[in-house]
Amino acid sequence: MISIKNQQQIFSQESLEAxxxxxxxxxxxxxxxxxxxxxxxxxxxxxxxxxKFQELGHKVIIILGDFTTSIGDPTGKSESRPKLDKASIxxxxxxxxxxxxxxxxxxxxxxxxxxxxxxxxxxxLSDFIQLLSEVTHAKLISRDMFQDRISSNxxxxxxxxxxxxxxxxxxxxxxxxxxxxxxxQLFNEMLGxxxxxxxxxxxxxxxxxxxxxxxxxxxxxSKSLNNYVGLLDSPKEKFGKLMTLEDHxxxxxxxxxxxVDDFIYNxxxxxxxxxxxxxxxxxxxxxxxxxxxxxxxxxxxxxxxxFPSNASLLLVELSSISLLDLVRRALPLQSNTQxxxxxxxxxxxxNNEKTTEPYSVVEISSSKLNLQVGKKIFYHxxxxx
Numbered sequence: 380m381i382s383i384k385n386q387q388q389i390f391s392q393e394s395l396e397a398x399x400x401x402x403x404x405x406x407x408x409x410x411x412x413x414x415x416x417x418x419x420x421x422x423x424x425x426x427x428x429x430x431k432f433q434e435l436g437h438k439v440i441i442i443l444g445d446f447t448t449s450i451g452d453p454t455g456k457s458e459s460r461p462k463l464d465k466a467s468i469x470x471x472x473x474x475x476x477x478x479x480x481x482x483x484x485x486x487x488x489x490x491x492x493x494x495x496x497x498x499x500x501x502x503x504l505s506d507f508i509q510l511l512s513e514v515t516h517a518k519l520i521s522r523d524m525f526q527d528r529i530s531s532n533x534x535x536x537x538x539x540x541x542x543x544x545x546x547x548x549x550x551x552x553x554x555x556x557x558x559x560x561x562x563x564q565l566f567n568e569m570l571g572x573x574x575x576x577x578x579x580x581x582x583x584x585x586x587x588x589x590x591x592x593x594x595x596x597x598x599x600x601s602k603s604l605n606n607y608v609g610l611l612d613s614p615k616e617k618f619g620k621l622m623t624l625e626d627h628x629x630x631x632x633x634x635x636x637x638x639v640d641d642f643i644y645n646x647x648x649x650x651x652x653x654x655x656x657x658x659x660x661x662x663x664x665x666x667x668x669x670x671x672x673x674x675x676x677x678x679x680x681x682x683x684x685x686f687p688s689n690a691s692l693l694l695v696e697l698s699s700i701s702l703l704d705l706v707r708r709a710l711p712l713q714s715n716t717q718x719x720x721x722x723x724x725x726x727x728x729x730n731n732e733k734t735t736e737p738y739s740v741v742e743i744s745s746s747k748l749n750l751q752v753g754k755k756i757f758y759h760x761x762x763x764x
Contacts, residue, residue, distance in 0.1 A: 383428055383431055383586065384427070384428070384431070385424050385427070385428065385588050385589045385634075385635055386428070386586050386587070386588060386589075387562055387587045387588055387589050387590075388562070388565075388585075388586075388587045389584065389585070389586050389587075390569075390572075390584065390585040390586075390587075391584070394582075394584045395557070395584045395586070398556055398557065398584060399435075404436060404437055404438055405432070405437040405438070405556040405557060406437075406438055406440055406553060406554060406555050406556045406557075407429060407432045407433075407437055407438065407439045407440065407555075407556065407557045407558070407559065408440055408442065408549070408550060408553060408555035408557065408558040408559070408583065409425060409426075409429055409439060409440070409441050409442070409558070409559050409560075410441075410442040410444055410447075410495075410546060410549055410558075410560075411441070411442070411443065411444065411475060412444040412447055412448040413443065413444065413445060413448045413463070413468045413471035413472045413475060414448060414463070414471075415471065415602060416470065416471040416474040416475065417474070417478070417602060417609055417610070417611060418475065418478045418479070418609070418610040418611075419600045419602075419607040419608055419609050419610060420600065420607070420608045420609075420610070420636050420660070421590065421591065421593075421599060421600040421607070422610070423482060423610060423636075424588045424589060424635060424636075425559050425560070425561070425588050426479060426482040426483060427482065428559050428586065428588060429483060429559060430482060430483055430484065432557070433483060433484045433486075433489045433490065434484070436489075437489070437556075437557075438488065438489055438490070438491065439483060439489065439490050439491070440491050440492075440493055440553050440555075441476075441479060441483075441490070441491070441492045441493070442493050442494075442495055442549050442553070443472045443475065443476065443492060443493070443494050443495070444495050444546075444549075445468050445469065445472055445494045445495065445496045446494070446495045446496035446499040446500065446545070447495060447499075447542060447545050447546060448463060448468050448471075449463065449465075449468065450538045450539065450541075450542050450545070472494070476492055478610050478611065481610065493553065495545070495549055495552075498552050499545065510544060510548065510574075511541070511544065513573075513574070513577060514544060514570070514573075516540075519540050519543065519544075520535075520540075522543070522566050525539075525540075542567070543566055543567040543570050544570060546564075546567040546568070546570070546571065547567055547568070547569075547570030547571035547572075547573065547574050548571070548574055549571065550568070550571030550572070550574065550575055550583050551571070551574050551575055551578050551580065554575075554580060555571065555575075555583040556581070556583055556584065557583060557584045557585075557586060558571065558583050558584070558585055558586070559586050559587075559588060560585070560586075560587060560588070561587065561588055561590050562587040562588070562589075562590060563590065564587075565585065565587055568583070568585045569585065571583060572585065589631075589635055591628070591631050591632060591635055591636075592628060593606030593607055594606040594607065594608070594620060594623055594624055594625070594628075595625065596624075596625035596627060596628050607620075608620045608621060608660070610664070614661045614664075614665045614669040614670070614672070614673050615673055615676070615692070615694070615761070616692065616694065617657070617660055617661050617664070617665075617673075618657045618658075618660075618661050618673040618674070618677060618692075619677075619691070619692025619759065619761075620691070620692065621653065621656055621657035621660060622653050622654075622657055622677065622692075623690065623691045623692075624653060624656070626646070626649040629644050629649060629652045629653060629656060630642070630643075630644040632656055633652070633655070633656050633659070636656075636659075636660055636663075637656065637659035637660060637663065638659065638663065639655070639659055642655075654674060654677075654678075657673070657674070657677075658670045658671075658673075658674050661673050690749070690757035690758055690759050691757070691758050691759070692758070692759050692761060693708060693709055693750065693758040693759065693760045693761070694761055694762075694763035695708065695743045695760060695761070695762060695763060696762075696763045697743060698742070698743055698744070698762065699740050699741065699742050699743060700740070700741055700743060701737070701738050701739065701740060701741070702722060702727065702729070702734060702736065702737055702738070702739050702740075702741055703715065703718060703719065703722065703737040703738060705741050705750065705760065706718050706721065706722065706727060706750070706752060709750060709752060709756065709758050710752065710756070718737070719737045721752060721753070722734070722735060722736070722737045723735050723737065726752060726753050727750070727751070727752050728749075728750070728751040729741060729748065729749070729750060730748065730749050731749070731751070741760075743760060743761075743762045744762055748760040748761070
């Protein structure tokens with residue numbers, strides 16, 4: 380029996396074992412839309428699962444959803460996504476492709492990239508209508524995010540209703556044996572299984588992966604929420620972000636994002652456990668030397684007991700910066716007027732000293748610089764070399 384780290388559910392285990400027992404290379408499907416141009420640790424869970432199948436000799440087909448991106452997957456969204464133009468989608472697809480290559484084995488016999496516009500741009504209208512006729516409106520509208528929209532009296536666009544059909548049909552086109560996805564994509568991939576059976580294909584096995592909350596401990600990792608650890612983040616950025624993780628997240632993050640076995644979270648010493656997590660993640664993506672270096676740097680730089688050691692890391696590329704600009708980087712959603720008011724009212728401290736002049740110059744060096752805004756916002760400010 381194959382052991383796959385971070386699997387949540389398999390539909391079904393018997394079918395998976397039957398497929399693996401056959402003396403042939405299997406097709407493993409993974410689809411990703413180009414709504415963003417970066418990958419975070421949440422995405423890498425699926426990529427490491429895909430790599431496991433590559434190591435067993437099976438072929439991974441990455442479907443870059445350049446066509447479906449133009450529609451917008453409604454998963455997890457209370458409103459429809461803004462439309463992207465073709466040029467933006469192409470750039471995002473290439474960025475995603477280069478990041479995926481950092482984890483998967485780059486062998487043409489084990490990895491292939493496909494764009495679903497290759498089959499949808501010339502899709503026959505009558506064939507598409509036939510595809511629609513095989514699934515009911517009641518089935519599509521039963522999806523939880525659509526029900527949420529209905530209860531909130533928010534619009535559902537027809538393009539969003541057909542999105543699961545298009546994602547499902549991808550499985551038919553590439554004759555997928557196994558597909559790996561987050562649990563939020565299960566509905567779509569079940570449609571793929573349904574359409575494969577309709578076409579006389581052997582239906583795919585669906586493996587869903589674990590989804591963790593982001594650094595904030597509530598929502599999934601997202602760039603817009605700034606609660607993520609990016610695959611392309613530097614070792615210092617990864618280490619610093621992980622040290623800000625909510626304590627109750629430590630167990631799940633160690634389990635999901637590191638290779639540590641039999642870890643048990645010690646609620647009496649979360650700082651040490653966070654150090655372990657940050658060390659192991661940096662080691663996994665940048666090597667042990669970098670992990671040792673970042674751990675040592677963190678301990679030597681942020682040993683001040685009067686300032687929270689798990690404060691967020693704020694990297695600044697400049698050697699000097701006005702206090703106004705520095706606070707703006709820490710609070711990007713605040714206006715200049717709001718930031719000036721915070722400063723002049725004495726709500727901003729540098730190394731525990733109040734400063735009320737917005738245009739005073741702050742020197743950024745390799746030494747420790749602590750920024751505090753109000754009573755709850757803390758940043759370790761570091762020169763980004």
